[in-house]
Amino acid sequence: xxxxxxxxxxxxxxxxxxxxxxxxxxxxxxxxxxxxxxxxxxxxxxxxxxxxxxxxxxxxxxxxxxxxxxxxxxxxxxxxxxxxxxxxxxxxxxxxxxxxxxxxxxxxxxxxxxxxxxxxxxxxxxxxxxxxxxxxxxxxxxxxxxxxxxxxxxxxxxxxxxxxxxxxxxxxxxxxxxxxxxxxxxxxxxxxxxxxxxxxxxxxxxxxxxxxxxxxxxxxxxxxxxxxxxxxxxxxxxxxxxxxxxxxxxxxxxxxxxxxxxxxxxxxxxxxxxxxxxxxxxxxxxxxxxxxxxxxxxxxxxxxxxxxxxxxxxxxxxxxxxxxxxxxxxxxxxxxxxxxxxxxxxxxxxxx
Amino acid sequence: xxxxxxxxxxxxxxxxxxxxxxxxxxxxxxxxxxxxxxxxxxxxxxxxxxxxxxxxxxxxxxxxxxxxxxxxxxxxxxxxxxxxxxxxxxxxxxxxxxxxxxxxxxxxxxxxxxxxxxxxxxxxxxxxxxxxxxxxxxxxxxxxxxxxxxxxxxxxxxxxxxxxxxxxxxxxxxxxxxxxxxxxxxxxxxxxxxxxxxxxxxxxxxxxxxxxxxxxxxxxxxxxxxx
Numbered sequence: 001x002x003x004x005x006x007x008x009x010x011x012x013x014x015x016x017x018x019x020x021x022x023x024x025x026x027x028x029x030x031x032x033x034x035x036x037x038x039x040x041x042x043x044x045x046x047x048x049x050x051x052x053x054x055x056x057x058x059x060x061x062x063x064x065x066x067x068x069x070x071x072x073x074x075x076x077x078x079x080x081x082x083x084x085x086x087x088x089x090x091x092x093x094x095x096x097x098x099x100x101x102x103x104x105x106x107x108x109x110x111x112x113x114x115x116x117x118x119x120x121x122x123x124x125x126x127x128x129x130x131x132x133x134x135x136x137x138x139x140x141x142x143x144x145x146x147x148x149x150x151x152x153x154x155x156x157x158x159x160x161x162x163x164x165x166x167x168x169x170x171x172x173x174x175x176x177x178x179x180x181x182x183x184x185x186x187x188x189x190x191x192x193x194x195x196x197x198x199x200x201x202x203x204x205x206x207x208x209x210x211x212x213x214x215x216x217x218x219x220x221x222x223x224x225x226x227x228x229x230x231x232x233x234x235x236x237x238x239x240x241x242x243x244x245x246x247x248x249x250x251x252x253x254x255x256x257x258x259x260x261x262x263x264x265x266x267x268x269x270x271x272x273x274x275x276x277x278x279x280x281x282x283x284x285x286x287x288x289x290x291x292x293x294x295x296x297x298x299x300x301x302x303x304x305x306x307x308x309x310x311x312x313x314x315x316x317x318x319x320x321x322x323x324x325x326x327x328x329x330x331x332x333x334x335x336x337x338x339x340x341x342x343x344x345x346x347x348x349x350x351x352x
Numbered sequence: 353x354x355x356x357x358x359x360x361x362x363x364x365x366x367x368x369x370x371x372x373x374x375x376x377x378x379x380x381x382x383x384x385x386x387x388x389x390x391x392x393x394x395x396x397x398x399x400x401x402x403x404x405x406x407x408x409x410x411x412x413x414x415x416x417x418x419x420x421x422x423x424x425x426x427x428x429x430x431x432x433x434x435x436x437x438x439x440x441x442x443x444x445x446x447x448x449x450x451x452x453x454x455x456x457x458x459x460x461x462x463x464x465x466x467x468x469x470x471x472x473x474x475x476x477x478x479x480x481x482x483x484x485x486x487x488x489x490x491x492x493x494x495x496x497x498x499x500x501x502x503x504x505x506x507x508x509x510x511x512x513x514x515x516x517x518x519x520x521x522x523x524x525x526x527x528x529x530x531x532x533x534x535x536x537x538x539x540x541x542x543x544x545x546x547x548x549x550x551x552x553x554x555x556x557x558x559x560x561x562x563x564x565x566x567x568x569x570x571x572x573x574x575x576x577x578x579x
Contacts, residue, residue: 175456195438195571197526198543200550206561207568223561231543237438237571344543 003049010052011059013040018063030068034089037064041093045100053100057093064089126294129306133177137170144170176248180307183241184293187314194318196233198344201225201264201271204236208243209262216247218256224263230343232271238315239339242323245308246275246335254279259332270321271341276334281327290325312337356470359383359400361391361417362432363410367455371404374459380466388412395425402469403429405449407440415440415447422448428469432457438571445525445572452523452572468521482517484565484578487556489517496556503555508533512548513556516566516576525573549574 001009017040021033037060044056065075069082077083144163147155155163186192202225209216209223243262250260259278264271282290286297291313296306312335316323321339328334358380360371365386372382383400385391388411395403403421407414414431421429428450433440441452450469453462480492487498494510496503505513512533516524530538530545538544553560567575 171456198546200546202561203546203550203568207570210562231546240570346543346547 001047003052006048006052007055010044010048010056013044014056014060014063016040017060018067021064021068025068030064030070031085033068034064034085038089038093038096042096045097049104050097050101053097054094057090057097060093061086061090122294126306129294129296134174137174137177140170141167141174180311183311184307184314187311187318192318194235194238196235196341198231199234199236199239200231201229201273204234204239205243205262205264205273208240208247211244212247212251215251219251219254220257220259222259222261224261226265229264229266230345232266232339233342233344234271234319234339238318242312242315242337243273243275245312249308250275250277250279266343267338269340269343271337271339273337273339274334275337276328276332278328278330278332281331281333282325284327287325287327291323355379355381356401357381357383357398358466359385359391359394359403361385361388361403361409362406363387363408364406367406367432371462374462375466378463388414388417391417392420395421399425399427401427402466403427405429405431407431407433407444415443418444418447418449428472430465430469441572442525442527445523446527450522465521472519472522482520482578484517486558486565489514498556505552505555509548509552509555512545513552516574520576520578523569523573523575529573 014037017037021030021036024036025033041053041056041060045053048056062075065077065086066073069086070078077086144167147153147163148160202223205223205225209221247260250258254277261274261276263274265274266272283297286295289295290297290309292306293310294306295310313323316337316339319339319341321337323335323337326334326336358375360368360375360382362368362371363386368384368386372384375382383394383398385394388409391403391405394400403425405414405417405421409417418429418431429448431441431444431449431452432455433444433452434455441454444452450472451465453465481488481490487496487503489496491514494514496505496510496513512529515529515532526542526545527539530541533548534541534544549566550560553563553566557563557565565577567577569575
C-alpha cells in the first residue's frame, strides 16, 4: 500500500469509528467509545507503517476529547479523572503503535537475513559446482601432460594413448562448459539479438543430432517431421543450441539404448518441437525447477553446471516462445518447445 | 607436394607454437607473424602459399588485414575465429577469405581445410567429370548420374549443384549462393536456397537426412564435400 493511501486509510477508519461513537455514545457512555477508538488504532497497527499509525493515535485522542469528553465539542477537559483518562488513552495508543512497529522491523530484518543466507548458499553451491566442473577436466589435462612429460616413471604405449584420449575428452568437456557460460552471459548481457532467417526444421533437427555422432548412435533416435511442414523464420544458431542442450541432456542422464523421439509440427504459425525419451524421467519435485539457472537435480550424474536447460528456456523466450517439461505416464520425460515464427510454404510447391 | 609455405598470423604464442608443430609434422613450411603489421610485411616479401589469419589481432582487425591482403594477394586465406561469431565469419568470407575454422578446432579438421584450400588453387586441372563417391557429374554434358542411372535435375538445381561442386571443400555463404544462382534481387530470399538444397539432398544423398556431400555450415552457408 502506498504511503498516501496508508494516511487516507488511517484518517478514514478513525473518523468512521468516531462517527459510530457519536451514535452509540448515549447508549454506552464516552469511556466505552474510547475503547472503540483504541481498537481501531490497534487494527491499524497490524497493517500500516509507524507514521500513519501515530497520526491515527493523535487524531483519535483529539476526536475523543473534542466530541465525547464533557464539556463536549470543546477541547477543554473538565475533570481530573478525564484528564488522566485522556493521557492514559494517548499513552496506550502510542505504545501500541511503537511496539507493533518494532515487531514489523524485526520481521523485516529476519526476512532480509534469510534472503541473504539463501543468496550465499546459492552462490556457494554454484561456485562449488562450477569449480568442480571446470577443475576436473583441467586436473585431467595437467596430470596427463605431466605424466607424459615425466622421465621418471615407466609408461606403456597403451597407457600413453589412454592418457591422450583423456586429455581430448577433458578438453571437449571444458569447452562445453565454457560455451554454456558464454551463452548464459550473452543472454544476461541483453546485447544479444535473435537473427531470424528461413530454416528447414528437418535440416535443423538432423544437424543437431549429427553433432553428437558417434555417441548418439548408441541411442534409438527417431525423428518425425511431416513432409508438408513449412519453412520457419528462426535463428538457426540459437535453435541449434536449444536442441543441442536438450539432446545432450538425454545423453547425459539416460542409459544407452534409451529411445529418443523428436517430432516437429506447425500449429497456427507456431513451430512445435517435442523431444521425448524413455529414460527415468525427472523427480516430481524438480520438474518445475529444472529451467532455473544453476539448478541441478539432486543426485544426478556429474558433468553439468545446471546451465543447459536455463539456456534452452532463455533462447526459446528470446524467440518469444516457451519450453515446458513433463514426465511421461510410464517413464521418461518430454520437452515441448513452442516458437512463434513466420512461415513459408514455398517448399510445398512443385517447382520446375 | 607438401612443401607449401603457410603463414600463421596469431598474437597468441601458444596457438602459434601448436600450429607450427602440427603443420611442420605434416611437412609444411611455416612462417609466423604476431600482428597485422608484421604479417603484411611478411606477405609482401615472402608470399606464402596459404595464410592462417586470426580475426582478433591486437593492432588491426582481422577484417582490415583481409581487405589489405586481398588487394594483391590471391592465394587461399583461412580465417580463425572464436565461437558464436557467425556474422564475423560471413563478413570474412565476403571479404575474400576462402574458409574459416572456429577455435577450438581439431587437428584433423584443420589439415582437411588446408588440403582442400590448397587443392582449389590447382583446381584448373579438374576434369570435366567428377566422381563424388555417391554420384558423378559430367560438366560437359550437364549430366548427373547416381550409379548408372541419370538423375533428373531442374535447371536451377543443376546450376546450384554445379556451383557448389566447382567450389568443392569451400564454404559458400547463403548470400553468395543466392546471388550467383538466382540473382542480386534474391540475396535475402533464403527460403529458395533451403528448398533447393533439400531437393538436391533428396535426389543425390544416400541418406538425405544425414548429408555427406552438401554439408550445412550453421548460420553461414553450405559446403560441398566429396567422400
